[in-house]
Amino acid sequence: MNNPLESLSKTVLIGIILTIIMVLAINLIY
Amino acid sequence: MDFFEPAYLVFFSRWLHVLSGIMWIGLLWYFNFVQIPSMPNIPDNEKPAISKVIAPKALFWFRWAALATIITGLSTAHLNGYLVNALTLGITVDLGFFDIDGSQKDTAIGIGMWLGIIMAYNVWMIIWPNQKIALGIVSANVDEKPLAARKAMLFSRTNTALSIPMLYAMVSAQNLY
Numbered sequence: 001m002n003n004p005l006e007s008l009s010k011t012v013l014i015g016i017i018l019t020i021i022m023v024l025a026i027n028l029i030y
Numbered sequence: 031m032d033f034f035e036p037a038y039l040v041f042f043s044r045w046l047h048v049l050s051g052i053m054w055i056g057l058l059w060y061f062n063f064v065q066i067p068s069m070p071n072i073p074d075n076e077k078p079a080i081s082k083v084i085a086p087k088a089l090f091w092f093r094w095a096a097l098a099t100i101i102t103g104l105s106t107a108h109l110n111g112y113l114v115n116a117l118t119l120g121i122t123v124d125l126g127f128f129d130i131d132g133s134q135k136d137t138a139i140g141i142g143m144w145l146g147i148i149m150a151y152n153v154w155m156i157i158w159p160n161q162k163i164a165l166g167i168v169s170a171n172v173d174e175k176p177l178a179a180r181k182a183m184l185f186s187r188t189n190t191a192l193s194i195p196m197l198y199a200m201v202s203a204q205n206l207y
Contacts, residue, residue, distance in 0.1 A: 005187035008067060015194030022141060022195045023202075030134045 036109065043106040050098035055193055057092040062190045066183060081165055089161055096153040103146060107139070116140040135207040142199030149189045149196065156185045 004010040032038065065080065065088075072080065107113040112135075120136030163170040163178035170178070 003184060005184050005191070008062060008187075008190075011062070011187045011191050012194070015191040018191065019195040019198045022199065026134060026137055026141075029137065 040106065040109045043102055043109055047099060047102035047106050050095045050102055053091060053095035054099050055197070057088050057095065058186065058189055058193060060088065061092075061186055066186070085161075085165060086167065089158065089165075093153050093158050096150045100147060100150045103143060107143065112136055112139065116143055119144075133207070135203050138199050138207050139203035142196050142203060145192050145196035145199065149192055152185045152189055157182045157189075160185075 004014065033042075065085065069077070069080065104113065107116055115133075115136040116139045118136075119140040120133055120138075160178040160182035162168045164175055164182055166175075
């Protein structure tokens with residue numbers, strides 16, 4: 001269980017974190 | 031209503047894009063939320079029902095829906111006139127002879143498009159070749175199969191993670207910006 005992508009819940013969490021980073025980046029640029 | 035007017039063609043292309051996108055991401059989530067977590071709970075003598083019957087059928091629709099989603103997505107962007115602005119992430123560039131005037135909407139849809147393109151690349155170049163080995167569709171050494179299955183699973187998981195910001199980018203570009 002070293003790779004977080006082996007866990008479904010961690011995969012979804014990574015997706016949510018990536019989404020937050022993306023939204024913050026778009027807001028920061030504009 | 032004129033079915034050949036530009037507004038209808040844009041709508042029709044987007045409708046096909048949504049249809050194929052639901053087929054693709056729906057099957058991606060089926061693999062990750064249903065099939066992969068269920069495999070350890072299925073008795074070994076019943077596993078071939080998944081690996082020999084259901085998975086190959088699901089993978090067929092999965093990979094072709096991925097390609098259809100990319101083609102209809104690019105055609106939707108082209109028909110809307112933002113293909114280049116989106117692929118350059120809405121970054122404003124003025125080289126005198128080449129002027130790209132971007133916007134927040136272009137940045138959002140552009141991020142979504144690139145995430146979708148990366149995901150489709152993963153499907154065709156990594157997940158499908160490794161699934162062919164894992165499911166025994168192509169011949170391979172016995173010790174290669176678990177490695178191929180693990181690689182396909184991890185890239186399928188990568189796509190599941192990327193699908194979340196990808197859909198946010200797509201939907202926000204159309205409804206928020």
